[in-house]
Amino acid sequence: MVEKSKQRGRPRAYDPATALDSAAEIFWANGFSDASLDDLSAAMGMGRPSIYNAFGDKQALFLRVLERFRETTGSTPLRAFAAEDSIDAALDAFFRQTVEYTTGDSSHLGCLLGNVASATELPEARTFVKANLALVEVEIADRLAAAVQCGELPSDYSAALGARRAVNAMLALGARARVGTPREDLLDDAAEATSMVLATPAAA
Amino acid sequence: MVEKSKQRGRPRAYDPATALDSAAEIFWANGFSDASLDDLSAAMGMGRPSIYNAFGDKQALFLRVLERFRETTGSTPLRAFAAEDSIDAALDAFFRQTVEYTTGDSSHLGCLLGNVASATELPEARTFVKANLALVEVEIADRLAAAVQCGELPSDYSAALGARRAVNAMLALGARARVGTPREDLLDDAAEATSMVLATPAAA
DNA sequence: GTCTTTTTATGCGGAGCAGTACAATAACAG
DNA sequence: CTGTTATTGTACTGCTCCGCATAAAAAGAC
Numbered sequence: 001m002v003e004k005s006k007q008r009g010r011p012r013a014y015d016p017a018t019a020l021d022s023a024a025e026i027f028w029a030n031g032f033s034d035a036s037l038d039d040l041s042a043a044m045g046m047g048r049p050s051i052y053n054a055f056g057d058k059q060a061l062f063l064r065v066l067e068r069f070r071e072t073t074g075s076t077p078l079r080a081f082a083a084e085d086s087i088d089a090a091l092d093a094f095f096r097q098t099v100e101y102t103t104g105d106s107s108h109l110g111c112l113l114g115n116v117a118s119a120t121e122l123p124e125a126r127t128f129v130k131a132n133l134a135l136v137e138v139e140i141a142d143r144l145a146a147a148v149q150c151g152e153l154p155s156d157y158s159a160a161l162g163a164r165r166a167v168n169a170m171l172a173l174g175a176r177a178r179v180g181t182p183r184e185d186l187l188d189d190a191a192e193a194t195s196m197v198l199a200t201p202a203a204a
Numbered sequence: 205m206v207e208k209s210k211q212r213g214r215p216r217a218y219d220p221a222t223a224l225d226s227a228a229e230i231f232w233a234n235g236f237s238d239a240s241l242d243d244l245s246a247a248m249g250m251g252r253p254s255i256y257n258a259f260g261d262k263q264a265l266f267l268r269v270l271e272r273f274r275e276t277t278g279s280t281p282l283r284a285f286a287a288e289d290s291i292d293a294a295l296d297a298f299f300r301q302t303v304e305y306t307t308g309d310s311s312h313l314g315c316l317l318g319n320v321a322s323a324t325e326l327p328e329a330r331t332f333v334k335a336n337l338a339l340v341e342v343e344i345a346d347r348l349a350a351a352v353q354c355g356e357l358p359s360d361y362s363a364a365l366g367a368r369r370a371v372n373a374m375l376a377l378g379a380r381a382r383v384g385t386p387r388e389d390l391l392d393d394a395a396e397a398t399s400m401v402l403a404t405p406a407a408a
Numbered sequence: 409g410t411c412t413t414t415t416t417a418t419g420c421g422g423a424g425c426a427g428t429a430c431a432a433t434a435a436c437a438g
Numbered sequence: 439c440t441g442t443t444a445t446t447g448t449a450c451t452g453c454t455c456c457g458c459a460t461a462a463a464a465a466g467a468c
Contacts (some may be wrong), residue, residue, distance in 0.1 A: 010464040031323060033237040037456065047417060052457070054415095110322070118314070118382045119235060119323030130383040133437020161396070168376035168393065175375040178322045179334040189372065192365070199403060213444020241426060243412040251447055253428075258445095262426070 016054065018087050019044040020068040026106035032062055032120045059122060069112050073101055074132070077170070078139055087147040091166065091197055094140075095190035098170050102177035103186060110178030114171060136170070137163045144197075154200070162197045169193035175203060212224055219260065223248040224272040227265060232312035234265055236324045263326060270332050273316050278336070279372070282343060291351040295370065295401055298344075299394035302374050306381035307390065314382030318375060340374070341367045358404070366401045373397035 022043040026035045037058060041048050055061040081094035102110050110116070113132060117125040141163035147153045173193070175187055226247040228259050230239045241262060245252050259265040281301040288294035316319075317336060321329040345367035351357040377390055377397070 007410080007414075010416070012415060030325060031237065032323060033235065033270075036454080038454090042224035048456085049418095049458075050416065058456070095267075113324055114379060118379065119319055121234060121238060128384050130385070133380075133383065152309075164393070165396075165400075168373065168380075171376040171379040175322065175379055176337075176372075177316060179330050179337065181334070189368070195405065196400060196403075199400075199405065201399065201403065203457060211444075212436060214446070216445060240424080243425090251445095252426085253448095254446065256427070295457080 012050075014044065014046045014050070014054075018069065019046060019054075020065050021072065024065045024069050024073070024112060025108065027062060027065055028112045028116060032058075032122070032125075034060055048190055059124075062117075062120075062122070063128065066113065066117055066125060070132055073188075074111070074113055078136060081140070081143070085158055087144065087152050088194065088198065090143065092191070092192040094166070095169065095173065095193045096187070098173050099177070099183060099186040099190050102174050103183045109180060111174040114174040115178045133167055133171075137167045140166050153198070157200075166197045168194070169196065216254075216258075216385065218248065218250045218254070218258075219328070223250060224269050225276065226267045228273050228277070229312065231266060231269055232316045232320060235320055236262075236288065236329075263328075266321075266324075266326070267328055270317065270321055270329060274336055278315070278317055280305055282340060283349070285344070291348065291356050292398065292402065293346065295398040296395070298370070299373065299377065299397050299403075300391070302377050303381065303387060303390040303394050306378050307340060307387045313384060315378040318378040319382045337371055337375075343373045344370050357402070361404075370397070370401045373400065 022045070023040050024111070026039050026043045029035075030039065037048050037051065040058075040061070041051060043050065046054070046064060051061060055064050077094045077097040080097040081090045082089035084093050113129045117129050122124070141159045144153065144159035144162045146159070148155060148157050170193075173189060176186060176189070226249070227244050230243050230247045233239075234243065241252050241255065244262075245255060246264070248255065250258070257267060259268050281298045283299040285294045285298035288297050317333045321333050323328070345363045347405075348357065348363035348366045350354070351360050352359060352363060373393070376394060380393070381390060
């Protein structure tokens with residue numbers, strides 16, 4: 001099913017994944033409405049008819065871009081989080097990676113999900129962001145709960161509350177990055193966020 | 205100087221302040237690019253030429269709207285903050301008011317500054333938001349520092365850090381409100397934010 | 409080599425938009 | 439009543455943009 005077998009017609013001259021990545025750059029930098037299909041077409045290296053054939057209209061393309069983004073850039077903090085052994089290092093890596101990709105390119109500060117898709121008037125985009133926040137929160141909560149099980153965190157620690165604090169801190173980092181807060185300040189906030197999530201009164 | 209003296213020509217048929225308030229509703233609900241001048245004209249009750257005559261082009265109007273918004277709706281949390289006596293009640297009122305106006309009208313969730321102006325590609329709008337965040341942070345820091353002076357907070361409490369936590373919590377509330385998080389959840393976050401700001405390890 | 413299938417390339421059309429020119433209107437000054 | 443000044447209303451202009459229709463191109467099938 002994944003095997004592409006022999007294509008019958010003319011082979012496509014683009015790679016769907018990288019085309020979506022290029023589109024993400026444009027949306028991220030310009031926003032949904034201000035990203036014209038000419039900009040997108042140029043960046044994706046495919047004509048407008050090919051875009052419509054492959055992804056549908058502008059809104060459908062945007063939603064496809066959001067899905068792709070969640071799997072790639074958007075999930076680097078969570079991957080960094082999962083890669084660490086101790087819960088302290090995991091949280092630290094999570095926030096540090098958040099700062100990293102929200103301040104990486106000055107042409108598109110902040111987060112494509114948190115700062116661009118949220119600003120859109122497309123209900124699907126907003127619910128997508130909301131659902132993604134919930135997913136992140138659950139993943140962090142699971143890890144925190146495991147840390148409680150291991151005895152790495154005190155038994156009265158509330159994993160749910162800690163995860164909510166973590167997501168809130170992430171949102172704040174994205175919002176600050178968007179308006180040009182210098183990376184050093186954000187790294188301070190990131191370190192602070194780790195200690196806040198682990199702070200003792202995280203019990204219900 | 206405030207006296208309007210006798211106007212020489214035809215009297216204007218609009219009130220500049222309320223016109224800006226109406227424009228804020230449109231920008232808040234539709235975003236900058238998707239708010240057409242026809243929409244704005246209809247909401248403000250003045251023809252496009254009058255808009256240009258009074259406020260300049262669309263971008264200039266938007267910046268005027270942001271200034272007006274900061275003085276009115278945008279500062280309700282800070283006014284509620286300043287109106288309370290105890291620092292606990294002040295922070296509580298601050299966050300509660302933030303939740304209030306970011307979830308007040310379902311047609312424009314979130315904050316005009318934090319969720320709309322930040323998403324824009326207008327550099328002036330972004331720096332405006334950044335400057336406003338700094339102002340809020342300073343005002344809260346001053347109040348926290350005064351509370352330390354009064355002995356209402358421990359002498360080793362860091363007002364600067366507490367204010368930064370408060371602004372970050374505010375940003376998170378706005379981001380969550382934007383994507384449709386129910387008000388009850390946000391009120392929980394608001395209460396949590398108060399205790400986080402006051403948490404003891406707020407020392408440098 | 410010819411047919412079928414899928415993608416690419418060119419170009420068009422209808423709609424919406426920001427900004428403005430021009431004339432009409434409503435006040436005051438004398 | 440006449441002239442001046444500031445604002446309002448109508449209509450227009452150039453531009454951009456999204457989506458698609460049509461034709462050419464590039465592969466496999468037989």
